[in-house]
Amino acid sequence: MITDEIRKKIQGVPYHFPPPLPKEERNESKMNVLPESEYVLIESSQSRDSYDELHLYDGANYVSVPLWLDDEYSAYAEFFDGFNATMILRYENGIWSIPTIYEEIVPLEGFVVIANGAQDVTCHFKAEQYQTPPTRYLYEGWSIVGSWDIPQWSARDNFISVVDDWTQATGYDAENQQYETSIINGGSGYHSDERVIYPGKGYYLWMNGPATLVPLKGTKDFQDLYYPQVGVEWVNDYTITPLSNSDDTAIGFYNTLGNAGWVQMFEKGDDEAQTSHFTVGEDWKYIDGVDVALFAGHGSFNITAYWIRLMEPKIVLFPTCEWGDHDLEWIFLHGCHTTKCPENFKAWPYWTMNGVHLVCGFYSEGWDVDDGTRLANYLLEGQTIKNAWFNATDYTHGSGIILRVIGENEACGNDHIWGSGSVISDPPVDANTYDEWWHYCD
Amino acid sequence: MKKKTILTGFAVIILGIIVVMVGMNYQQQTAEGNYTIPTFPKIIGASGPYVLATSYPVVNDSYPAYKTVTPDITDEEVKRIGILFGLSGDVQDYRPSYGISRILDNSKDPYEILKVYRNSGAIRYQIPSKALPYSTDTQPDLPSDEEAREIATKYLLERDLLPDDMHFTTVSIGSQYEHQTQNSYTLYNLTKNVGFVKEIQGAYVYNAGITVTIGDNGEVVCVDRNLRELEPEPVRYVKIITPEQAYQRLLSNDVVRKQLSEDYNVRVITNISLGYWMEIPRDPQKYVLPVYGFSCVSIPENISNRVKQYVWAVEPSEMQYFT
Numbered sequence: 001m002i003t004d005e006i007r008k009k010i011q012g013v014p015y016h017f018p019p020p021l022p023k024e025e026r027n028e029s030k031m032n033v034l035p036e037s038e039y040v041l042i043e044s045s046q047s048r049d050s051y052d053e054l055h056l057y058d059g060a061n062y063v064s065v066p067l068w069l070d071d072e073y074s075a076y077a078e079f080f081d082g083f084n085a086t087m088i089l090r091y092e093n094g095i096w097s098i099p100t101i102y103e104e105i106v107p108l109e110g111f112v113v114i115a116n117g118a119q120d121v122t123c124h125f126k127a128e129q130y131q132t133p134p135t136r137y138l139y140e141g142w143s144i145v146g147s148w149d150i151p152q153w154s155a156r157d158n159f160i161s162v163v164d165d166w167t168q169a170t171g172y173d174a175e176n177q178q179y180e181t182s183i184i185n186g187g188s189g190y191h192s193d194e195r196v197i198y199p200g201k202g203y204y205l206w207m208n209g210p211a212t213l214v215p216l217k218g219t220k221d222f223q224d225l226y227y228p229q230v231g232v233e234w235v236n237d238y239t240i241t242p243l244s245n246s247d248d249t250a251i252g253f254y255n256t257l258g259n260a261g262w263v264q265m266f267e268k269g270d271d272e273a274q275t276s277h278f279t280v281g282e283d284w285k286y287i288d289g290v291d292v293a294l295f296a297g298h299g300s301f302n303i304t305a306y307w308i309r310l311m312e313p314k315i316v317l318f319p320t321c322e323w324g325d326h327d328l329e330w331i332f333l334h335g336c337h338t339t340k341c342p343e344n345f346k347a348w349p350y351w352t353m354n355g356v357h358l359v360c361g362f363y364s365e366g367w368d369v370d371d372g373t374r375l376a377n378y379l380l381e382g383q384t385i386k387n388a389w390f391n392a393t394d395y396t397h398g399s400g401i402i403l404r405v406i407g408e409n410e411a412c413g414n415d416h417i418w419g420s421g422s423v424i425s426d427p428p429v430d431a432n433t434y435d436e437w438w439h440y441c442d
Numbered sequence: 443m444k445k446k447t448i449l450t451g452f453a454v455i456i457l458g459i460i461v462v463m464v465g466m467n468y469q470q471q472t473a474e475g476n477y478t479i480p481t482f483p484k485i486i487g488a489s490g491p492y493v494l495a496t497s498y499p500v501v502n503d504s505y506p507a508y509k510t511v512t513p514d515i516t517d518e519e520v521k522r523i524g525i526l527f528g529l530s531g532d533v534q535d536y537r538p539s540y541g542i543s544r545i546l547d548n549s550k551d552p553y554e555i556l557k558v559y560r561n562s563g564a565i566r567y568q569i570p571s572k573a574l575p576y577s578t579d580t581q582p583d584l585p586s587d588e589e590a591r592e593i594a595t596k597y598l599l600e601r602d603l604l605p606d607d608m609h610f611t612t613v614s615i616g617s618q619y620e621h622q623t624q625n626s627y628t629l630y631n632l633t634k635n636v637g638f639v640k641e642i643q644g645a646y647v648y649n650a651g652i653t654v655t656i657g658d659n660g661e662v663v664c665v666d667r668n669l670r671e672l673e674p675e676p677v678r679y680v681k682i683i684t685p686e687q688a689y690q691r692l693l694s695n696d697v698v699r700k701q702l703s704e705d706y707n708v709r710v711i712t713n714i715s716l717g718y719w720m721e722i723p724r725d726p727q728k729y730v731l732p733v734y735g736f737s738c739v740s741i742p743e744n745i746s747n748r749v750k751q752y753v754w755a756v757e758p759s760e761m762q763y764f765t
Contacts, residue, residue, distance in 0.1 A: 337703065369699060413577065435621050435622070436620040440635060
């Protein structure tokens, strides 16, 4: 049972009981802490087909759709055609409501189905090319949310766009008709936010304030203009030659864009900065999951191989990266020699430039100074990406420092950030060509 | 003197060993393929990666330190400076927290900008699309170096922006555009920079000066003037550390500003000089104090560049006068 102590706080976070269903008293017997119980869909493999059937148990089911439904099947009436249910409920801004039969079932929005007996519902998803990532405005308090797309992400990753606002996510074990152990933002053990948010399920999510939920996976060009995303990584605490201003550069950049309405997706510093965030495999969750990214820290080279250095012994070799095949348009690498060898950006085994428009960095050494806020301001006031990098960095770097921007093509050189000027369509990636701009600081 | 000779000779031996080590590392890398995971930085001796290949300069025991004159820049003064560059328009409080005002003249095509830094008195005039062009398929018509120097000097003198204590230093490339394919390589020089540096009693002022950027057809497309007015008389003479002590500070990375690179990037010090340090235009600065400048060449030189590191020269006991 939930104890008084737990009622007050769980792992430092005020505990909130999920709202009782209409006409239902809060049933604390449903609040059993079930640390080992985790609801898993009947089909739990990664393949998309496994989510084409939504299995519902007798009683309350908290569900969602992980992808957009085909137009012919997206209304509640169409989706549940022939289904035997007592009630279908939505919850938003503190109010339960019964959706009309014409309302559309959309991803990220969870709802409750009170089923009369176990049944399966077929999900008719739209074709892949029509699966535009959604967003959802969340009010303060409880919402019922779902996840986007088939991959199973942790709660931490799933709710990264609202990381400053969510405190608690609670699933519901429909088979046992009991709430699951709550997931706590920053929690550990059973409450760890590394626990998975399963596609197809609905979760109560407590928000301390309103915010927009943006799926972790990049929103690509469909909604970049409306929900542009920013992420930064930085390192100060190197064992060898520690730095002082990487955090200022990265966080200043991050917050300045965030204050201007950009969705802040991640800010990872020191030992939180991970190689996998940059490299093939997981980059789509981080560096390649945002529109603009910035790294501040050491860059380096060793004759032919150039890389950025995270906390020892972690490094990021450029040929292990593949940026732009998901979302990234522009990246700033505030470290020495980061664009010294653009040949490495289209080399074996991976192309670092695989759709990214521009990579901005240093040909020469750079200084451990704070350039982030100024860079973001220049971008927001409408300078091109290239010029903003040159102007912002030139400001703190004197004679002898050489900046270099690598573009997929010439037209990329006139890109602005979303909302501050023109952006070219994602350029075709050419294995052998690129364009460069050099600036010699004075 | 004998000690210095021995040190220099010792440095040359160390340098030779390092070159061999780096060379071995190179062979190992290329033998295993271009992108093998590199080994971790080698700590090259207890003294770090800066190899001395020059003699220490002869310096005095003390040098003058100067107090800056806090600029009092009104909107009218910003407008007056704007007129020097042919700009009209309102003075905007562009970045109040940093004391930056600007005039954005949209009546010009392309538009032009003037920024004035109230904390320092520095100015930057720029025609952005010409100073940092992005697209070209023909080589802009740039003046020769000598012509560039004449254009810049005349431009500044006509506007009374070139004080007597400024000296021409060099003409260099300002920006370039390059298109690279598998079989071709096209490089355009877009602008040239003409540099002027300030001297105080024969010592250069680092991180400051005037740079005039010249673009197509010899047009002045940017002027950076990062200077601060100093009181004519020194606020006091300060004792400075010796070049040997400054070198030790450099080895322990006790520098004015750190670099964003790894220590195993070996650098050979080719020159040591005494100068003064000026902060970036945005920041207030009460005193202008001496620093040692270490000119370095990375080894192997062809894959890196020349850099300069700075170490405060003021004797620590003297710093109490400059808080």
